[in-house]
Amino acid sequence: MxxxxxxxxxxxxxxxxxxxxxxxxxxxxxxxxxxxxxxxxxxxxxxxxxxxxxxxENKEALYKALIMEQSEKFHRVLNEAIDISGNEVEKIHGYIKAKGRMFMKNTSMIRLYFAETRGASFNIKAGLDADIRKIYDGFLHKLAAVFEAGIKKKRFKKILDPYYLTVALDSLTNAFLFLWLEDPKRHPYLKNVEAIMEIFFNNVRIA
Amino acid sequence: MxxxxxxxxxxxxxxxxxxxxxxxxxxxxxxxxxxxxxxxxxxxxxxxxxxxxxxxENKEALYKALIMEQSEKFHRVLNEAIDISGNEVEKIHGYIKAKGRMFMKNTSMIRLYFAETRGASFNIKAGLDADIRKIYDGFLHKLAAVFEAGIKKKRFKKILDPYYLTVALDSLTNAFLFLWLEDPKRHPYLKNVEAIMEIFFNNVRIA
Amino acid sequence: MxxxxxxxxxxxxxxxxxxxxxxxxxxxxxxxxxxxxxxxxxxxxxxxxxxxxxxxENKEALYKALIMEQSEKFHRVLNEAIDISGNEVEKIHGYIKAKGRMFMKNTSMIRLYFAETRGASFNIKAGLDADIRKIYDGFLHKLAAVFEAGIKKKRFKKILDPYYLTVALDSLTNAFLFLWLEDPKRHPYLKNVEAIMEIFFNNVRIA
Amino acid sequence: MxxxxxxxxxxxxxxxxxxxxxxxxxxxxxxxxxxxxxxxxxxxxxxxxxxxxxxxENKEALYKALIMEQSEKFHRVLNEAIDISGNEVEKIHGYIKAKGRMFMKNTSMIRLYFAETRGASFNIKAGLDADIRKIYDGFLHKLAAVFEAGIKKKRFKKILDPYYLTVALDSLTNAFLFLWLEDPKRHPYLKNVEAIMEIFFNNVRIA
DNA sequence: GATGAATGAGTTTTCATTCAT
DNA sequence: GATGAATGAAAACTCATTCAT
The missing domain is CATH 1.10.10.60 (Homeodomain-like)
Structure with a gap:
């Protein structure tokens, strides 16, 4: 810095x-x-x-450095968003918003990130997959911990394993970001994710 | 045929x-x-x-033919699952189950399908993306029509645009299929998707 | 063949x-x-x-194939010359003449052969050196056996370890072939080698 | 100096x-x-x-300078060995010993020297070959002069052109230095060269 | 004078595609 | 029609040499 x-x-x-x-x-x-x-x-x-x-050192190293850098930057921002926000519900909201902001400002990052984490990546012989996945999984577990804490504090009902809740949330935000990427005017990310979170929170939140 | x-x-x-x-x-x-x-x-x-x-004609054409064929086969099965089943709730269930069955029997198809529809595909210079997307979107709209019909028949509350409901469902099934692919024992697809659908259906289903 | x-x-x-x-x-x-x-x-x-x-497969493999082929051809001819000739003294003469004939017909082979067996070769990462040396050493020992047999049959006095006699003979023929290569008119290989062998044979031959 | x-x-x-x-x-x-x-x-x-x-000026110039320097140093020592020693027989012995001493103290020099004088050198585009050869030939002729003088003084029989005697001697010393380089314990240079010189001297020396 | 970052020509190698048999 | 040897454009990468600081 x-x-x-x-x-x-x-x-x-x-x-x-x-x-x-x-x-x-x-x-x-x-x-x-x-x-x-x-x-x-x-x-x-x-x-x-x-x-x-x-x-x-070579093309692969350049690519890997790029992916790792973007990945770290991306997850750093998400981590901060979670850390800064107040209670668990706010943390989740913080994450959703930060992810949206990130992607909207860095659309090329999205394409790269999705190519490596969602599609099966065949670009790198070995190692990258694992390294990226570690960062990604690390973040998922951090998010899961938020859900878990929220459940303990009776802020959420325990209707699902916190890790699966996290996977679901991650997947839904990605899906709506993708829609937004295709037609930003027609598919407003935040509005859509919030609408779908309503369904969760109505169930999940206690009051 | x-x-x-x-x-x-x-x-x-x-x-x-x-x-x-x-x-x-x-x-x-x-x-x-x-x-x-x-x-x-x-x-x-x-x-x-x-x-x-x-x-x-060339390597790209072979790849494209493969992708299109798999895609068509895949969506044909899903379409049939929807057509065969009874009411809207059953149709949705039919889709979830058929998708799971499809993928579990054809894991190589999954990798290819995900590489092309989720990750940004850079394999085909032009055209495939559009062609695949057309089939894919066609199916999404068919699924959306199911939700819409269900809402009209008061089987579901209209808490969200039917198309977005569909995107959400598709995204969630993919996410849990991916988890299953990584560790089939630990992450049973059907059980997980059904658990998460509970959340939806508690809200969505009327009775 | x-x-x-x-x-x-x-x-x-x-x-x-x-x-x-x-x-x-x-x-x-x-x-x-x-x-x-x-x-x-x-x-x-x-x-x-x-x-x-x-x-x-690659440049090195091409080079190695070339060297091995030339080396084998070269030593095959020398081996034959030894095998065909009559007694030990004739065998030595046969070798000297065959080597001369060989080189004079294949001057490019000489350069390559000398570059790899006499100068320190840095052309091949590994293996060739050893492979060539094996063929080369194999031949030297065969020649040494001729000297040894000649000594046993009292055709030569044992004034020197047969292997060293061989090394000396090999070295001398090379030296005079090199001279010939530089100026064929001025330095007739066979005449020179025979002259120098006189010195040996006067000593070495018994009668 | x-x-x-x-x-x-x-x-x-x-x-x-x-x-x-x-x-x-x-x-x-x-x-x-x-x-x-x-x-x-x-x-x-x-x-x-x-x-x-x-x-x-460039890589080639550096290499050439190195080779020339080593070559000059090498031949200077040999020249001195010849100049210092007494009669012609002693001069020859002096050369053999000095060459051995030189190489055994500077094994890296040997490799370089052999690579350039024995193997066909392809390292230098032009000129070096000629320059080195000049020094080398100069020395050979000096050695030949020793043989010639020895013959005149009836110390050696004239069984061979003195230049060829020199080439033979040079070639033999190289061969035994090479053997020594490969396995110093097993192939003692001096002992071997002296043994082979015996053959020569028995003939060559008069008494 | 010394430095070493920057250059780019030149090398090895791969692989989609063609076409004579 | 089927074959697979032959092609050569294009890629990754190296390293001698230059020149701004």
Whole structure:
């Protein structure tokens, strides 16, 4: 976060890395891993190919770095949203809103994220899948803990295993974000998710 | 459907096409579009490469044909499940069960289907996305019509636009099929979906 | 040896392989492993690059095949020369003459052979060195056995370990072949080797 | 030789050049010209790449300088050994011993030297071959002169052109140094060369 | 003068597609 | 019609060399 004090050389390096990653995000999210060449990234980012390889050992490493970065950023924001909010009901609402905000500001991130977590990813030989899944699962369990706490505090009825409640919520928010992505005017994410949460909360909330 | 009366030559051709598609399904579903070569398909299917090109103009066309075929088969079964069942509540149940049965019998189909409908698919340059989406959307609207009819017949409260109800249901079944795919013992699909539908139906069903 | 009965397809394949190897021999022997590109070989042999890879898994495999082939051919001829000749003294003479004939007919082979057996070869990651050395050593020991037999039969005095005699003979023939290679007119191989063998045989031969 | 009086700046420069060359010798002798990068040399020598290019115009020039230096050093020692020793027989012995001492103390030099003088060298586009060969030939002729003088003084019989005697001697010493390099315990250089020289000297020496 | 980041030409290799047999 | 050898465009990646700081 605090790169104010970094020596100029280091800052420059970070800026370049950033530019490469941003360009790669643009390209990968539109065309997919296999339809983007290192040449293309280099050209669009206005670097020589060799420079890309100074920053990333190979194409896969670049892709993995990108995915991990986006994934971490994404889950960091969601985690914060949960931590900041007050009671369990508010935490859930915080999560829904933060997720919406995140995606709406970073539509290319969504495509990449969905490609790797929902569709079966065949892009990376090994490891990434596991690494991403760990972050993702970590977050799901954190969300499950919120439901669990809410149940203990009698804020929710225990009508379902908290983990499954979480999976359901995650899946529903994704589905409505996807709809929004297709036609933002016609399918307002927040309104729809809140409507569907009504159904849950009517049941789930105690009062 | 009825190829009993086809001349022998035609039947033979169909049988070969089928073998190619089956082999391709096996390979694509495990390794992904870009990690399977035409050579590999030809070898595993025990045809010459040239023969593959008699049946399909190019690799993309083969993949597209496969996806479309699976998609049609999949939605045909779901459509039938809805058509056969009695009232609207039963139709919804029929859909949930048929979808589960389908996937559990054809796990390779699931991987492919999810890769193309949930993750952003980058495998096909253009067109497939649209074609698949049409079939998919067609089915969603049919399901939405069931909810709508149910609401009209006062079987369900109108707490949500029927289309969104459908999207929610589809998303939830997918999520729990995914869980089941990861660990079939631990995450029984039907039990979980029914539990979550409880929440809906308590609200949604009138009596 | 007998490819008269090979099906036409097989013969054609062998002919192509031969053409690639011959072209590669020409190029490698003049420019060295690292200064010849697969493109260059393909172009000179009038094949597409891909065709080279149908015959050899990669550049190293092509080089290794070439070296092994030349090495085997070379040592086969030398072995035969020894086997055919009469007594031990004649066998040694047979070897010297056959080696000369071999090299004079295949000057590019010499360069390659010397590059791999005498200079330290850094061309092949692993294995070749050992494989070639095995053939080479096998032959040296066969030659040593001739000296040994000659000593037993009192044809030679035992003035030196037979293996060292062999190494000396091998080294001397190489040296004079090298001289011949530089200036064939001025440095006649056979005359020189025979002169130097005089020194040995005067000592070595009993009568 | 006498760099005592060189200004400090000059001495410093020489010292750096030396460090680069020593590092390069280590690397080239183990991995070969094409498997060592300028980067690797720079890193191991703890200089910036640019600095290497201050001292040597390019990679080839660095390699050539190294080879020439080693070659000169090598032949200087051999020349001295010949000059110092007494009569012709002692000079020959002096050469054999000095060559052995040299190589045993500088095994990396041997590998490099053999790679360039015995195997066909493909490392240098042009020129080096000729330059090295000149030094090498110069030495051979000096050695030949010793034989010639010995013959004139009736110390040796003239059984062979002195130049060929020299080539033979050089080749034999190399062969036994190579054996020694492979297994120093098993193949003692000096003992073997002396044994083989016995054969020569019995003939060659007059009394 | 020293540094080492940046460059990009050149290398190996893959694989969809064609077409002579 | 079927075959599969041949093709060559295009990809990933390396490394000698330059030059701004």
């Amino acid at each position: 605090e790169n104010i004090k970094l020596p100029r050389r280091e800052r420059e390096k970070l800026r370049q890395r950033r530019e490469i990653l941003d360009t790669a995000l643009d390209l990968f999210s539109v065309k997919g891993y296999h339809n983007v060449s290192m040449h293309e990234i280099a050209e669009k980012a206005e670097f020589a190919i060799g420079t890309l390889y100074r920053f990333f | 009825e190829n009993i009366k086809l001349p022998r030559r035609e039947r033979e051709k169909l049988r070969q096409r089928r073998e190619i598609l089956d082999t391709a399904l096996d390979l694509f579903s495990v390794k992904g579009y870009h990690n399977v070569s035409m050579h590999e398909i030809a070898e595993k299917a025990e045809f010459a490469i040239g023969t593959l090109y008699r049946f399909f | 007998e490819n008269i009965k090979l099906p036409r397809r097989e013969r054609e394949k062998l002919r192509q392989r031969r053409e690639i190897l011959d072209t590669a021999l020409d190029l490698f022997s003049v420019k060295g492993y690292h200064n010849v590109s697969m493109h260059e070989i393909a172009e000179k042999a009038e094949f597409a690059i891909g065709t080279l890879y149908r015959f050899f | 006498e760099n005592i009086k060189l200004p400090r700046r000059e001495r410093e420069k020489l010292r750096q050049r030396r460090e680069i060359l020593d590092t390069a010798l280590d690397l080239f002798s183990v991995k070969g010209y094409h498997n060592v990068s300028m980067h690797e040399i720079a890193e191991k020598a703890e200089f910036a790449i640019g600095t290497l290019y201050r001292f040597f």
